[in-house]
Amino acid sequence: MKICADNVSMQFKTHNALTNVSFQLESGKTYGLIGRNGAGKTTLLSLLASCRIPDEGLITIDGQDPFENTKVMSRVALVFETDYSDSHEPVTDYFDFAERYRPYFDRAYAEDLAARFKLPLDRPVHKFSKGMQSALNVTLGLASRSPVTIFDEAYSGMDAPTREIFYKEVVEEQSRHPRTIILSTHLVSEMDYLFDEVLILHHGRLILHDSQENLVSKSAVITGSAGIVDRFTTGMKVFGTEQLGGTKAVKVMGQLTHDQLAQAEDHGLDVSSVTLQDLFISITEEENVHAER
Numbered sequence: 546m547k548i549c550a551d552n553v554s555m556q557f558k559t560h561n562a563l564t565n566v567s568f569q570l571e572s573g574k575t576y577g578l579i580g581r582n583g584a585g586k587t588t589l590l591s592l593l594a595s596c597r598i599p600d601e602g603l604i605t606i607d608g609q610d611p612f613e614n615t616k617v618m619s620r621v622a623l624v625f626e627t628d629y630s631d632s633h634e635p636v637t638d639y640f641d642f643a644e645r646y647r648p649y650f651d652r653a654y655a656e657d658l659a660a661r662f663k664l665p666l667d668r669p670v671h672k673f674s675k676g677m678q679s680a681l682n683v684t685l686g687l688a689s690r691s692p693v694t695i696f697d698e699a700y701s702g703m704d705a706p707t708r709e710i711f712y713k714e715v716v717e718e719q720s721r722h723p724r725t726i727i728l729s730t731h732l733v734s735e736m737d738y739l740f741d742e743v744l745i746l747h748h749g750r751l752i753l754h755d756s757q758e759n760l761v762s763k764s765a766v767i768t769g770s771a772g773i774v775d776r777f778t779t780g781m782k783v784f785g786t787e788q789l790g791g792t793k794a795v796k797v798m799g800q801l802t803h804d805q806l807a808q809a810e811d812h813g814l815d816v817s818s819v820t821l822q823d824l825f826i827s828i829t830e831e832e833n834v835h836a837e838r
């Protein structure tokens with residue numbers, strides 16, 4: 546299912562939670578939605594899941610407005626951190642419910658995941674630990690096999706080995722049952738390998754949307770003696786700088802040419818790739834937002 550956001554804006558009283566956000570998402574890809582606290586990720590995902598309507602702009606899923614559109618919305622699943630404190634039902638009741646309302650729900654897969662996450666099927670969910678409740682959420686999301694499956698930080702309660710099971714399943718599910726998967730997260734460094742494309746929200750604006758491959762190949766860190774690094778990077782688009790004594794590391798946007806790489810080597814400069822986490826931190830640091838040298 547193709548998702549389009551066209552100039553979407555959302556306000557809470559006087560606060561602009563989203564401003565003119567536009568993008569297109571395709572089926573069969575895993576998208577990483579990243580942004581600092583309060584950047585607007587949950588607001589955007591709740592619009593995609595039709596929990597609210599945008600103040601301005603349009604969201605379409607397969608060309609249709611998803612709001613109160615049962616046919617479209619039965620194919621979209623939003624998984625978020627849920628408060629289960631009043632949930633006295635066992636896991637099996639959640640599976641029964643999903644089986645009734647989720648057209649692609651695979652119960653056998655859900656039971657298999659529950660076993661791997663060590664979730665007792667007959668125990669009331671309010672008695673689960675926070676991590677177990679998160680594992681139930683991701684189980685319902687994965688097994689929903691919804692053509693659009695959105696996880697809004699739904700895994701934050703899970704410990705590292707449990708998150709690894711989830712990540713592995715995301716990869717395997719994309720090859721078994723390709724769909725649009727959107728993962729919002731703060732765990733950028735451990736999840737970056739899952740993303741085909743990355744969207745970075747900052748203060749409600751989409752400041753970057755590109756493939757993971759492009760992001761990594763179109764940026765670099767140049768490290769070496771401060772004066773030489775400064776001369777080498779003059780005229781380049783710099784988005785981050787660190788200095789320790791006489792050694793400077795400058796992060797630049799844009800792919801270096803063969804000549805530039807050869808020059809860097811001649812000058813004893815080290816050229817390495819930027820991680821997504823690095824890129825994210827640097828471009829969302831106020832003082833670095835795309836400063837041109």
Ligand SMILES: Nc1ncnc2c1ncn2[C@@H]1O[C@H](COP(=O)(O)OP(=O)(O)OP(=O)(O)O)[C@@H](O)[C@H]1O
Binds near residue numbers: 560
């Ligand atoms: N119901 C609401 N009423 C008023 N303001 C809201 C509401 N929901 C969100 N906001 C504000 O909108 C902005 C975006 O919030 P949102 O929850 O979308 O951010 P987020 O990127 O998901 O943040 P986090 O990573 O901390 O979960 C924040 O400034 C938040 O305070």
